[in-house]
Amino acid sequence: MKNCSLIIKGKYVLTMDNQMSIFNDGVVAVDNDRIIAIGGKEILKKYKSEKIIDVGNSIVMPGLINTHTHAAKVYFRGIADDLPLSTWLEKHIWPAEAKYVNKNFIKNASALACLEMIKSGVTCFNNMYFFEQETASVANKIGMRALIGEVILDFPTPSRKTPKEALEKTEAMILKHQDRELISVAVAPHSIYACSRENLIKAKELADKYSVNLHLHISETKKENEDCLRINKKSPVKYLDEMGILDNKTIAAHSIWLDDEDIEVYKNRQVKTSHCPISNMKLASGVMNFKKMNESGLIIGLGTDGAASNNTLDLFSDMRVCALLHKINNLNPEIASASEVVKMATINGAKALGMDDKIGSLEIGKKADIITINLDKPHLSPVYNPYSHLVYAVNAGDVENVIINGKIVMRDREVFGVDEDEVLRNACKFQ
């Protein structure tokens, strides 16, 4: 018998590996940060541990990956709803950000966001906002995995006076976090309408210099496309492609108004998409062409976007809405099947962030980012198909345990590494 640091046992172990293997009465053995064995009860004959989490009638699966968010925007949850994007942004969000956002705001709001994400089973998030170092520190302290990107805009922001300063800060963060376990850094120019051609190219040069991801919004609204067609005589995707911006390290949030040629560009350049269905529906931005993009073999992850346009960071809700939206939009119930959508929230999310060598599935050698979902609930009984429950029946509150990088971050819904009462008190004070 070999010793290991943690053993997790549960009724259904969903691996999300290439074969979509499921182990009934499955066991995962973890040593330090990695999975060292996975399978049925036979694992218990080979491995023992002082720490065993036996979750009984539960799903054990990879942690969810939120591929596009603005975490600290949780403090603007519900500040303005039911408005067109331009009014919402110009009259409410941007003035509120100018008035309230500072380092302390980001620190406190990021703690609330991380707490909300962990409690809904998210173990890794891709972030774009201000004072990103604060978000990185909070995530690191709680023990959460994050890809962070200081937003680059042509105009002054609460954290940076110029885009040059934002690029310099990004470079400093890349160097600082090069060898960090949980935190990695992306270059994050906001979009083609908030960044000049010159700044987009500089952002891409910086991303290339360190071989890191470039994270931006692409084709979120019809207006973005129409303006780009009018000014540049081409679609946003072609405009970016001609600049040499798009490649397999591009994480493109939204990508709603893509035509067939744009989808072909994404395919040729291996661009990764972060699909944010709830935000897109709430702001009435449009419906992403999931069918065509998925059939083209594009990698599509799921994102919540910020809580000002969602209004939660609960990826289970986005899973359900994603499945329902594309069925009704295509009048075809076979589109966006449950297992496909669970892949989007796990392994394809990892692929979108370029982290699938480390996370996204439960396999030997991968990092132990694991969540468990208790099925002993009226709304989760009986169980014919775990994927079906995850997409159509599970709520965020059903997530019971969260393990990240081999460490127990939440046990029986108690999150360690953060004072939950204090985080909630701070949020009330802000309001």
Ligand SMILES: [Zn+2]
């Ligand atoms: Zn966004």
